[in-house]
Amino acid sequence: METYLNIIIFFVLLALGYFVGQSREKGHYRSIIKREAQLRSIPVIASKILPDEFLPCQTELVSGSVVISVDYFKKFVAGLRSIVGGRIASYESLIDRARREAILRMKQEAKKLNADYIFNIKMETSSISKGREDSIGSVEILAYGTAVVIEKTNTPANELPGEDTTELNFRPA
């Protein structure tokens, strides 16, 4: 009797994990794609050195982090996969989602500062709950970088964008 109950619980959890987990993943991807389109105006650059034309500018540390949990179905599929080896696609999408979410949160923080770029982005991946057999499977991603706010005071505010300024720049001293 007890084994039947265990089997039933297992399948209920598997079904819950599959249906709820899949719909959440789809919803999350939709929201990520939407927000990525909104924040495309802030490019994230891995370079450490700022181009000279950005000076003078203000810099500020920005970061974003997220913890995303696996679902029962993903865990089960990954368990099966580890018998034969190969790609664990169910975990790949989880980590991809977490990375993009962390970068988005970092960008949102940069947007609040009116930043133009984010330079020298670094990522950190870890797990809060690793080590135990029945531990909570989750992935933690931390993304951080330097937000660059280019000071616009350097260029005259009343200057028209189409105006020819070459004469001004090359005027003899």
Next chain:
Amino acid sequence: MIITTLEYVPGKTISKHLGLVQGSTVRAKHVGKDIMAGIKNVFGGELTAYTELLQESREEAVERMKQQAQETGANAVLNVRFSTSSISQGAAEIFTYGTAVILD
């Protein structure tokens, strides 16, 4: 106090190098949050309590690093890096380090 991941601050020169400064913290959430996270583990999705935990720890670590930098008389910390690790179930360790300098 300027905290940056860059190796220099644009438009400013480093007048004195004061060496490595660091800050770290280990934090845990209460058991209730752990149980909730366990339930979430069936359905998947974001573990908000743990995200918060991570964020709080990061702020704390940066604060400690800043304090150390202030004690040495620095006005900026360059080339800042974060490192995360787990010590036990439900606890997060965040470690942050950088180079303290005096800028002109």
